[in-house]
Amino acid sequence: SSSSSSSSSSSYSYSARQGTLSRRSSPGVGVRGVHVAAGARVEEKKEGAITPREKDYSQWYLDVISEAQLIENSPVKGCMVIRPTGMAIWESLRDELDRRIKATGTQNAYFPLFIPQSFLSKEAEHVDGFAKECAVVTHHRLRVDPDGKGLEPDPDSKLEEPLIVRPTSETMIWYMFKNWIQSHRDLPLKINQWANVVRWELRTRPFLRSAEFLWQEGHTAHATAGDALETAEAMLGQYAEVARDLLAIPVIPGRKSDIERFAGASETFTIEAMMQNGWALQAGTSHFLGQNFAKAFDVQFTNDREEREFVWATSWGVSTRLLGALIMTHSDDNGLVLPPKVAPTQVVIIPIVKAQGGEEVMECVEELAARLRAAGIRVAIDDRPNMRPGAKYYHWERRGVPFRMEIGARDLKKGAAFCAKRHDGSKAPLQIKDVESGEWLDVGAQVQGELDKIQAELLEAATQRRDEKMYRVETYDEMKAQLEKEEYGFFLVPWAANDENEDAIKDDCKATIRCYPLDMQSEADGKTCFYSGKPATHMAIFARAY
Secondary structure, three states: OOHHHOOOOEEEEEEOOOOEEEEEEOOOEOHHHOEOOOOOOOOOOOOOOOOOOOOOHHHHHHHHHHHOOOEEEOOOOOOEEEOHHHHHHHHHHHHHHHHHHHHOOOEEOOOOOEEEHHHHOOOHHHHHHHHHHOEEEEEOOEEEOOOOOOEEEOHHHEEEEEEEEOOOOHHHHHHHHHHHOOEHHHOOEEEEEEEEEEOOOOOOEOOOEOOEEEEEEEEEEEOOHHHHHHHHHHHHHHHHHHHHHOOOOOEEEEEOOOOOOOOOOOEEEEEEEEOOOOOEEEEEEEEEEEOHHHHHOOOEEEOOOOOEEEOEEEEEEEEOHHHHHHHHHHOEOOEOOOOHHHOOOOEEEEEEOOOOOHHHHHHHHHHHHHHHHHOOOOEEEOOOOOOOHHHHHHHHHHOOOOEEEEEEHHHHHHOEEEEEEOOOOOEEEEEOEOOOOOOEOOHHHHHHHHHHHHHHHHHHHHHHHHHHOEEEOOOHHHHHHHHHOOOOOEEEEEEOOOHHHHHHHHHHHOOEEEEEEOOOHHHHOOOEOOOOOOEOOEEEEEEOEO
16 A cells, blocks of 8 residues: 555546546556556456445555545655645645744744754764665766766765755754854744655655655754743644644544654654544654753753753654545545545535526626635635536545535525535535525525534544544453454553563554553553553553554
8 A cells, every 4th residue: 555556657637528537547557557467457446436445445545545636646756746635735734733833932944955964973863763764965966977878976076975865854953053042041942844854765655654745843942841841742732733623633642652752852742643444643743852952962051040051852743644644534435525624625616507597597606606705715616618517526525625515597596505515425405595685695604604513523523433443451462352353443551661562562463552641641550561460650552553
């Protein structure tokens, strides 16, 4: 289910004239762009069909992304082209997060894409955590190959020091913080960056794990450990609220085990989401870095007693990985399902126009769209000619538009629009005009009310699915038996922290500690570890994870 198995050599086009979605495939390419040897048999798949979740969850995920035209594979393996719909979803998330980040007193800045190799070596744990994922630049120009067969790095352009393509920016930012921080009056210093990063993943999946992705990374410096820790925890709370309130994804805030924490951090906090198949997805992290980076880059300040001391630090971030979580939390076998707050198009209006009465229908549709837009609702009108309504329904269903409104001559006489909700398929008329007077009703408020219901129902359904797959088991054998039967979910267990035992469980059943839930740790008192039988130190959530 890596991204290389999606439609890397296929593209999709919409024909307004024919009213169909068609896939253009390159010669020698089989189902979903997978190259097939001569004579090999492949399962035939209907054009535009989406693999059911129960049949193949990984392929279903790829199909939903492809049919919604969110991304397309690029010529660079593991790198994705984010198409306009996918980018619009990311922008909605980005705008809300940016507003919240700035409200904390954090300012946006931008730092170089290239980082001197020596910078990564300054923090030992940090370099060890990222060394195998780094892309390295060694030359600054190309030349024509002497044999005339193309281009090659010019040997005379070799850099004195190799440059790392940014996997994360702690080292570069802390180099700059040394220049910016001198006194306690300079603290706290809170900086955020919206950027792309590169981590050379060998096995990739769209949005979830790719060689290049978009994210925000916040970096702060503080006079005290308490202030830094409070900031790290507060940002985790912001991430949890955005996941819940914007994306309708319920998450569990927690602390990572020592093995799972960020390279170079003293503590890593996380929000963990459960996908429909019961697997976990780390949706965002916030790190208390202690004084590790301050000492590595000699970032000190003069306190109010005129003494020099090292600052305390945090870093925190979320990425386009959240779009993968969004897709797998809400979508169904008919395609993408989007919560209204993040949907690029919240309402699509489809005029049902026949030979007579078409002008009146279109006037009503235009007026309805104007009133909805005035109420702050994102609206599209699909008035493409020579195309059946059913093809239009299909088009917008695949793209996850939450609310569809149809208006024809009959609806016009009733002063109503016939409406359909994407998330549950329910259909009902909605009165938009007073029948007797012909006066418009407050359609903006009515439709916004429907969108709010959809948002709430998606969160409620996702929360119910998660809670139904939250298992409390007393022994490791119970958890292993469930996993072997592919009964995935979150296993909440008493745990005695031990790195060797944690690694042994991962090797044995591929489950990892997702977090120590922040609001459940008191339950560990008096209990014994489900694996070792020793007194429990934590309540832990184990799960298979992306």
